[in-house]
Amino acid sequence: MYEFSPTDEQELLMEAADQFMDSCGFDEEYFKRCYDEHRVPEEYYAALKESPFGTLGLPEQFGGVPVDQVTMMLVQERFFRRNFPFNTPVLQIKDAQEFGSEEQLRKVTEALKTKAMAFSLGISEPGAGSDSTCIASTATRRDGKVYLNGTKTFITNAAYCPYILFVTRDLDNPNPYAGMTMWFVDASAPGITMSPMQKIGNKSAPICEVYFDNVEVEESDIFGKENNGFMQLVKNFELERISIANQSLGQAEYCYLTALEYAVTREQFGKPISSFQLIQDKLAEMRVKIDNMRFQVLQAAWMKDNGKSTQVESGLAKLYNAREAFEVCDMAIQILGGLGYTEESPVGRVWLDARMNRIGGGTDEIIIKSVGKELAKAEAKRLNRR
Incomplete structure (x- = not known):
């Protein structure tokens, strides 16, 4: 196929x-x-x-x-x-093209001339992680202006990006999914403050808590359509998850290749440790996992190229690859022994970084829930055709 x-x-x-x-x-x-x-x-x-x-x-x-x-x-x-x-900047340009105004698209492309990313995503809040229906940030209209208030947390590269997409929710809307709106905001605007947060990994992509205190914006700063923020948010989930799955694959490959070279050159008991069956078992298992991970990525990418929905496949690729990558990285540390647990070896850093992919872009649990729901729905539809 x-x-x-x-x-x-x-x-x-x-x-x-x-x-x-x-x-x-x-x-x-x-x-x-x-x-x-x-x-x-x-x-x-x-x-x-x-x-x-x-x-x-x-x-x-x-x-x-x-x-x-x-x-x-x-x-x-x-x-x-x-x-x-x-x-x-493919996804950022894609979002700005599809949802942004001409002026917002201009700002994004201008920022990307000097920055790796133009905007951060202000979605997660202290009380709204996986459940975005609990977003409590608000937009209040007063005297021809709009005032944004709320606290965002775990916002990647917020202090680096010149803009932030700030998501608010109409707390009076009976449908929480239909009340979300995205705002394209200058990250240096008065009323915005940030507090760095310390992570155990992915430290080259720092995160912050971001506080909006009566941040004044214009109606024209709406990114996309009012109350359509949730649908805009999930629009590129499939591409994002395929990319995360691919990053997990690359992390696993790096650790595997590092461990393989070490096993062939490291001698104990008068012979390379690659000659020991327990090390061989790990190397073989790592290679099998990596080959399976690559198929998950390429299958989802091929389906995307051919106009097929990858809601299930992109979710499964991210779920499987993030889990298996962490195991492969862990096996690599075991093969490297004490060296793998020191800062002298990048494998330990990759091991910490790999763990993040089971959280960011949709936790394992959320993906299992959404994929399981789609699988059951497809089977029910098939049975009804009989």
């Missing part, structure tokens, strides 16, 4: 990705420094932006090179498997 052998063009792109990483001048020491300093690797992203990969997947009118999702996933994987970040 699926043919995933890379084309000649895809092979050339992946080779070019390797050449970029070899010659860009950014190494493990640089990324570790950014990680320890809790900052976005801006210098690297600036170099990536100047390369052909910085605009990969963008429409031509934005100076991009349109590619299908399978190609995008293959290139992303190439970066992730070498522990290089890979961030393109």
Whole structure:
């Protein structure tokens, strides 16, 4: 059903990705420094932006090179498997094109000339994590202006991005899903304050609590349609989850390849530890998991390219890959032994980072709930046809 052998063009792109990483001048020491300093690797992203990969997947009118999702996933994987970040503004441009005004699209594209990301997503709140119907942030109209109030939490790159998409809810609307509105807000606007939060991993993508205290905006700052924020929010869930699944795949590959090289070169009891059956068992299991993870990603990407719904497949890919990646990273630490548990080895850092993908973009539990519901619905529909 699926043919995933890379084309000649895809092979050339992946080779070019390797050449970029070899010659860009950014190494493990640089990324570790950014990680320890809790900052976005801006210098690297600036170099990536100047390369052909910085605009990969963008429409031509934005100076991009349109590619299908399978190609995008293959290139992303190439970066992730070498522990290089890979961030393109495809989804942000896509959102601004589809929902934003001309002025908002202009601001996004202008910001992306110097930034890796134009806006952060102000969705989660202290009382509203997976259950977005509990969002308590409000928009109040007064004297021809709109005033935003509320607290957002776990907002990734809020202090880095020049804008924030702030989600409010009409608390009087009987349908909580129908009362959400997105606002495109300058992150430096009066009334906005931020408080950094400390994470155990993913430290190069810092998070903040963000406080809105009577932040004054205009009606024209609505992003998309009023009361349509929830539908806009879920619009790109499928692409986001495929991308997260692909990141998990790359993290697993990096740890596997590191552990494999170590096992072949590390000697104990007079022989390489790769000759011991318990180590061989781990290496074989890691490889099986990685091959299965790659299929999950490419299947979902292929379906997306062919106009098929991937609501189930993208969810399953993220669920499976995030879980298996963490196990593969954990096995790699076990093979490396004490070295794997030190800051000398990047594997420990990747292990911490990989754990996040079971939370961000939809927790395991939320995905199981939504996928299970869709599977049951499809089976009920099939049975009713009899």
